[in-house]
Each structure stands twice: as structure tokens, then as C-alpha cells.
Amino acid sequence: MDLKNDLILRAAKGETTERTPVWLMRQAGRILPEYRAVRAKTKNFIEFVKNPELAAEVTIQPVDILGVDAAIIFSDILVIPEAMGLPYQMIEAKGPWFEKTIQTKADIEQLLVAQSGDLQYVMDALRLAKQGLHNRVPLIGFCGAPWTIFAYMIEGSGSKTFSKAKKFLYTHPELSHLLLEKITQSSINYLKGQIEAGADMLQIFDSWAGVLSPQQYSEFALKYISKICDAIDFRVPVTVFAKDAFFARKEMSTLKCNTIGLDWTMNIEESRALCSNKTLQGNADPCLLYADAATIKTETHKMLKAFGPSKYIANLGHGLYPDTEKDKVKLFVDIIKEYQHAGATKILT
Amino acid sequence: MDLKNDLILRAAKGETTERTPVWLMRQAGRILPEYRAVRAKTKNFIEFVKNPELAAEVTIQPVDILGVDAAIIFSDILVIPEAMGLPYQMIEAKGPWFEKTIQTKADIEQLLVAQSGDLQYVMDALRLAKQGLHNRVPLIGFCGAPWTIFAYMIEGSGSKTFSKAKKFLYTHPELSHLLLEKITQSSINYLKGQIEAGADMLQIFDSWAGVLSPQQYSEFALKYISKICDAIDFRVPVTVFAKDAFFARKEMSTLKCNTIGLDWTMNIEESRALCSNKTLQGNADPCLLYADAATIKTETHKMLKAFGPSKYIANLGHGLYPDTEKDKVKLFVDIIKEYQHAGATKILT
Numbered sequence: 001m002d003l004k005n006d007l008i009l010r011a012a013k014g015e016t017t018e019r020t021p022v023w024l025m026r027q028a029g030r031i032l033p034e035y036r037a038v039r040a041k042t043k044n045f046i047e048f049v050k051n052p053e054l055a056a057e058v059t060i061q062p063v064d065i066l067g068v069d070a071a072i073i074f075s076d077i078l079v080i081p082e083a084m085g086l087p088y089q090m091i092e093a094k095g096p097w098f099e100k101t102i103q104t105k106a107d108i109e110q111l112l113v114a115q116s117g118d119l120q121y122v123m124d125a126l127r128l129a130k131q132g133l134h135n136r137v138p139l140i141g142f143c144g145a146p147w148t149i150f151a152y153m154i155e156g157s158g159s160k161t162f163s164k165a166k167k168f169l170y171t172h173p174e175l176s177h178l179l180l181e182k183i184t185q186s187s188i189n190y191l192k193g194q195i196e197a198g199a200d201m202l203q204i205f206d207s208w209a210g211v212l213s214p215q216q217y218s219e220f221a222l223k224y225i226s227k228i229c230d231a232i233d234f235r236v237p238v239t240v241f242a243k244d245a246f247f248a249r250k251e252m253s254t255l256k257c258n259t260i261g262l263d264w265t266m267n268i269e270e271s272r273a274l275c276s277n278k279t280l281q282g283n284a285d286p287c288l289l290y291a292d293a294a295t296i297k298t299e300t301h302k303m304l305k306a307f308g309p310s311k312y313i314a315n316l317g318h319g320l321y322p323d324t325e326k327d328k329v330k331l332f333v334d335i336i337k338e339y340q341h342a343g344a345t346k347i348l349t
Numbered sequence: 350m351d352l353k354n355d356l357i358l359r360a361a362k363g364e365t366t367e368r369t370p371v372w373l374m375r376q377a378g379r380i381l382p383e384y385r386a387v388r389a390k391t392k393n394f395i396e397f398v399k400n401p402e403l404a405a406e407v408t409i410q411p412v413d414i415l416g417v418d419a420a421i422i423f424s425d426i427l428v429i430p431e432a433m434g435l436p437y438q439m440i441e442a443k444g445p446w447f448e449k450t451i452q453t454k455a456d457i458e459q460l461l462v463a464q465s466g467d468l469q470y471v472m473d474a475l476r477l478a479k480q481g482l483h484n485r486v487p488l489i490g491f492c493g494a495p496w497t498i499f500a501y502m503i504e505g506s507g508s509k510t511f512s513k514a515k516k517f518l519y520t521h522p523e524l525s526h527l528l529l530e531k532i533t534q535s536s537i538n539y540l541k542g543q544i545e546a547g548a549d550m551l552q553i554f555d556s557w558a559g560v561l562s563p564q565q566y567s568e569f570a571l572k573y574i575s576k577i578c579d580a581i582d583f584r585v586p587v588t589v590f591a592k593d594a595f596f597a598r599k600e601m602s603t604l605k606c607n608t609i610g611l612d613w614t615m616n617i618e619e620s621r622a623l624c625s626n627k628t629l630q631g632n633a634d635p636c637l638l639y640a641d642a643a644t645i646k647t648e649t650h651k652m653l654k655a656f657g658p659s660k661y662i663a664n665l666g667h668g669l670y671p672d673t674e675k676d677k678v679k680l681f682v683d684i685i686k687e688y689q690h691a692g693a694t695k696i697l698t
Binding site: 158169170212213214247266290321 | 516559616
């Protein structure tokens with residue numbers, strides 16, 4: 001059970017580490033030809049997600065190929081709506097699409113509270129990935145934050161504004177809370193199952209945090225993230241990444257979580273001041289990896305220096321973009337792993 | 350030439366006004382059945398934009414129908430790429446689309462610097478709107494900020510990430526500056542022409558400000574907005590609205606402009622502190638107008654109180670969403686016009 005490399009777990013807990021650990025959101029994905037080869041074995045994305053062997057295989061790939069300090073289970077945040085009774089399709093080059101959306105109280109009442117057993121294929125994938133990793137690095141589990149899941153369930157697809165989902169908050173605040181509560185309970189069951197299945201760490205993704213006002217974010221989003229964090233209660237380290245929710249950083253520092261994810265618009269020093277009790281994760285611009293090697297090095301060093309030698313997990317401020325060159329991703333990882341903080345003594349492990 | 354209602358101009362200049370003035374981004378648009386009736390007379394959006402009589406007609410409509418304190422010329426920010434030699438189409442329910450995009454130095458060199466005469470139809474629309482308004486309220490002219498125009502010219506369409514445009518910044522910084530400079534010169538010519546044609550006030554829209562890092566925003570976006578502001582040099586009040594650029598507010602306070610636009614994620618007190626020398630505009634959530642009348646009233650009063658009795662122009666934090674009810678929009682405008690700040694003496698005009 002002892003992990004050979006537990007840098008990320010220790011960094012999350014605020015312990016001093018020999019070097020800055022790194023992993024990348026969407027590291028198991030289209031940027032790897034090895035991923036595309038496995039993906040080609042299945043008919044569509046959802047079949048792929050539901051195949052534990054293949055999901056475990058692509059989960060492990062970036063550890064071997066990129067040398068990252070953690071694996072994240074290959075899955076999708078929308079497995080939760082599906083387990084609650086709202087299936088989705090993943091339309092190529094378009095994104096998720098729900099045939100049925102939530103509109104009424106009856107719709108909400110018909111939804112199930114998902115149990116971890118309803119997502120057996122994810123649990124199986126976690127177990128297989130955990131075996132395949134041979135304790136080399138930690139395995140990260142995840143779920144979508146309740147607001148983001150809610151947004152897809154009402155809107156039925158991606159959106160620039162999520163105005164239908166926001167309209168529901170304004171016109172049906174009580175029903176909104178009812179639905180958010182049901183999603184939250186499902187997510188808690190799901191994450192607890194992931195811990196049992198071998199997840200060493202968890203991340204909650206609030207991808208559409210940025211469309212809400214600070215007031216609504218507090219009432220309809222953070223409240224439920226907080227419930228999830230309380231239910232996990234530090235059994236494993238938890239990271240909360242609320243993209244674009246710059247305005248919520250201070251309030252997020254009160255969550256029962258270890259790490260706060262930052263996108264690339266958030267100033268490092270300011271974020272440190274707002275979340276001084278937390279480890280931070282991020283915040284390189286995914287587009288930096290389009291630049292030449294020298295620029296990637298300069299900018300990454302600047303970032304590492306600004307975050308300092310502890311309480312930091314290097315990552316991008318968003319998932320890897322699909323057209324990023326694999327070599328540039330590897331370079332970014334290597335730059336971080338080789339970086340020596342000024343004045344820090346290299347401890348050999 | 351004396352305007353009967355110059356509340357917005359005076360608020361922009363920091364003068365005390367009898368009440369808080371209000372207008373709405375996208376007030377001339379799909380939320381009005383009267384707009385849709387005029388729009389139906391033309392084959393497509395671009396033909397509509399290029400018809401000065403019809404553009405002037407829909408520019409004036411919201412003054413009559415909604416009672417707003419300013420008219421904004423009906424047009425599109427993408428008239429600038431077109432005048433520079435890069436035509437676009439507006440695809441129904443999808444947004445703008447460019448057949449040809451900018452990829453090379455030769456592409457940039459082939460672009461023209463637009464002169465105001467190249468946009469005669471906008472100048473004609475402004476003159477007709479100015480006549481039709483009979484000096485009831487000020488007429489606002491506008492353009493897109495250079496970064497936003499650049500983003501469309503490289504990307505060729507809307508995008509969640511604008512990763513192609515950002516890639517160009519990272520891989521071709523010098524060419525980026527060359528293109529941004531050309532857009533800036535075109536925009537200056539365009540805005541100066543708008544002042545001559547009757548615009549009483551100008552707004553620069555940086556719709557895609559939020560996809561850039563603070564560092565890139567300063568280097569590739571604010572630098573050029575600043576050049577435009579310097580060229581206008583307070584001949585008329587200028588508003589800069591950089592959506593999602595919360596991180597740039599402090600730097601924006603150094604611009605030679607009167608007003609800074611805020612979206613609904615930006616805290617009012619914090620924005621006041623960061624831009625204490627500026628008038629602020631915004632920042633109601635467009636989705637608030639989906640709520641019931643009582644909620645709209647409560648939230649709008651809260652906003653008005655927080656901004657206080659001066660240096661404020663009420664507006665949404667984004668353009669009106671197309672499915673907003675006209676009556677709710679009118680209600681929002683009326684609530685603002687009727688609001689009395691505590692302790693403020695009502696001056697009858």
C-alpha cells in the first residue's frame with residue numbers, strides 16, 4: 001500500500017516535499033497517440049468510459065509516457081446524471097447532449113440518488129488502475145461539482161452563458177436546492193465508493209462556476225461543495241477547482257478541503273493571501289504549451305518561483321487542449337520535475 | 350445640439366446627477382418585437398447592419414419603448430475586420446464566421462487600415478439616428494477592442510477558449526503586435542468618424558478579455574485600448590468594458606477613459622476601490638431579468654445602493670439575452686429611474 005511517489009499527497013497536506021509535484025488535467029486524453037489507439041477500439045466515448053479495462057489502461061498511460069506524479073481515473077463528470085436517471089450522449093466536436101432535461105418538480109422527484117454500486121464500471125476501472133499502477137503514484141478520483149452537474153441537467157448541453165440553468169435558479173430557487181441536494185448526495189456516495197475502490201485523492205470540478213454571480217455561487221454552488229467536503233472529512237486529500245470563480249477564493253478557504261485549483265487568470269500572490277491555509281494547484285495557461293521550448297521554460301520557472309517550494313501542486317489552469325503536442329507536454333512536466341527552488345536543499349529519495 | 354437628457358454624459362464625467370442613468374447592452378435587439386419586425390425586412394444580419402435607415406430605426410426604438418437614457422448605434426464589432434479586407438458571415442444561432450482567417454505575415458500585410466469612409470453605412474446610420482433622436486438622449490458609438498477583433502480574425506469564429514488566437518500570441522508575438530497595431534489604427538479612424546457623425550459617447554467592447562492571462566492582457570490588449578483612448582483624448586466620454594477581465598481593473602484605472610464596465614462577477618466595493626477615479630457601469634446579471642418582479646426590484650435596489658448616488662451608469666453586466674421578456678426589461682429600467690438614494694434630494698429637471 002505504500003506509494004513509491006506520494007509527493008502530491010504530501011504537498012496537498014502542506015508537508016515539505018523534495019520537489020514540486022505535477023499532474024495535468026485531461027492528461028489521459030487526445031493529446032496522446034497511445035490514448036487515441038485505445039479509444040479507436042470502442043464505438044463511442046460513453047462505451048469507452050464504461051469499459052473498465054480500457055479506462056484503466058488510458059488512466060495509467062500518462063504516468064508511463066509523461067512521467068506525471070499522479071494518475072487520474074479516466075471518466076466523465078456526467079456519469080452522475082446518468083446514474084441518477086438522465087442519460088447523455090457525447091457528440092463529436094460538440095460535447096455532451098441530454099435528450100431529456102430537468103424542468104419540473106416531478107422531473108426532480110423521479111431522479112434517483114445514485115449509489116456507488118450504480119457506477120460499478122468506475123469502481124472497477126479504479127481497482128484495475130490501482131493494480132496496474134503498482135503503487136508508483138497516487139490515483140486521483142473525481143466528480144463534477146453539484147452546480148456544474150445541475151447546469152448540464154437543466155441546460156441539456158454546453159452553453160456560453162448557461163442562461164437556462166441560471167434562469168431556473170432565479171425562477172425556482174427551492175426546486176434548485178432540491179435538485180442540488182440530490183446531486184450532492186449522489187456525489188458523496190460516488191466519491192466514498194471511489195475511496196473504497198482505491199482513490200488516494202479526490203478532485204471536485206466546478207467547470208461552470210464562472211457564470212454565476214458571487215452571491216449565487218455562494219448560495220447554490222459552494223454550499224453543496226462544502227457538504228461534499230464535510231462528508232469526505234479529510235479521509236483522503238480533496239482538491240476543489242472552481243474555474244473562473246476568482247471571486248470565491250476567500251470563501252473557498254473555509255472548505256474542508258486541502259487544495260484549491262486556480263485557473264490562469266488568477267494572480268498567484270493574491271490567491272496565496274486569500275487561501276493562505278490551503279495548498280494551491282495550477283495555474284499555467286494551457287496555451288503556453290503552444291509556445292517554443294524557451295518560452296515554456298521561462299514562464300514555467302516564473303510560475304514555480306511565484307508559488308514557492310511548498311503547498312503547491314503544479315498543473316495547468318484548465319484541461320490540456322486536444323491539439324497540444326505531446327512533446328511539449330512532456331517538456332512542461334520535465335521542467336517542473338527538474339526545477340530547484342533557490343535556497344532549497346535537494347533531498348534525495 | 351443641447352441634449353434634453355444628458356444624465357449619462359454627466360455621470361460619465363463624474364458630475365452629480367438627479368438620478369442614476371440607465372441603458373442596456375444589446376437594447377436594440379431581439380428582445381423587442383419591434384426590432385424583429387424591422388429585421389424581417391432584410392435577407393440577413395449583415396444586410397441589416399449595412400442599411401442605415403433600418404439601423405437608425407432600431408437604434409431609436411429602445412428610447413421610445415424602454416425609456417433608456419441613451420441610444421447605442423445598431424451595428425456589429427466585426428464591421429472592422431470587414432473594412433480591413435476580411436469579410437464575415439453571421440450564421441443564425443451560431444454566430445460570426447470568417448471564410449478566410451489571418452495566419453501569416455502576408456495575410457496581415459494585405460489587410461487595409463480602415464478609414465471612416467470605408468464604413469460610410471455606419472456613419473450614415475449615426476447621422477440618421479442622431480436626427481431621429483431629436484436630441485432627446487445621447488447617441489453611443491462603439492467598436493470592438495483590438496484583442497477581441499484580433500481573436501475573431503485568427504480564430505475565424507466564436508470559441509470557448511480562443512486557443513488558436515492565443516496560440517498565435519504565443520508563437521508569433523511580433524506578428525501579433527503588427528496585426529493589433531493595424532486594428533488599433535483602424536479603430537481610431539472609425540471612432541473619430543463616429544464622433545464626427547454624431548456619437549456623443551463611445552464604448553470599447555473587449556468581449557474576449559477573459560481568456561487571456563493578466564500578463565498577456567496587459568501586453569496584447571490593454572496596450573492597444575490605451576492607444577485608442579489616447580487618440581480620442583476625452584473628446585467625448587469613453588467607456589471600456591472588458592468582460593471577465595477582473596484582474597485588469599487596477600490597470601484599467603490608468604486609461605484615458607471615463608467609465609469602466611463591470612460584469613456581474615465583479616464585486617462593487619472592490620471595483621470602486623480599484624477604479625476610484627472612474628465612473629463604473631453595469632453590473633446586473635442578465636439572468637436576473639428572468640426572475641419575478643419582486644426579486645428584480647430587490648436585487649436592483651441592492652445594486653443601486655452599493656454603487657451609490659454618483660459616478661455610476663446602470664446597465665447589465667453583459668448584453669441582454671435574446672429570450673428576455675420585454676416587460677421585465679422595461680421594469681428594470683423603471684426601477685432604476687424611480688430609485689431615490691437615501692439622503693439624496695430629488696432635483697426636478
